[in-house]
Amino acid sequence: MTDGQQFVLKIIFFSAVSSLAIKYGGRLLPLTPTASAALMAVIIPTLGMALFLGWCSRRVPSGK
Secondary structure, X not given: OOHHHHHHHHHHHHHHHHHHHHXXXXXXXXXXXXXXXXXXXXXXXXXXXXXXXXHHHHHOOOOO
């Protein structure tokens, strides 16, 4: 199995695990269904990914 195939299988596995955690574990969280809770559920992961990618781009040499 090549590295690319292993990477894809890892992504599929972790996606399935996180989906199951959200589906069955989400009921245990005491969140009220409000517009602000939904907005935070959308914005926080997006900002986290943006910060992570910005941090990674600063670590890569520019090649100049």
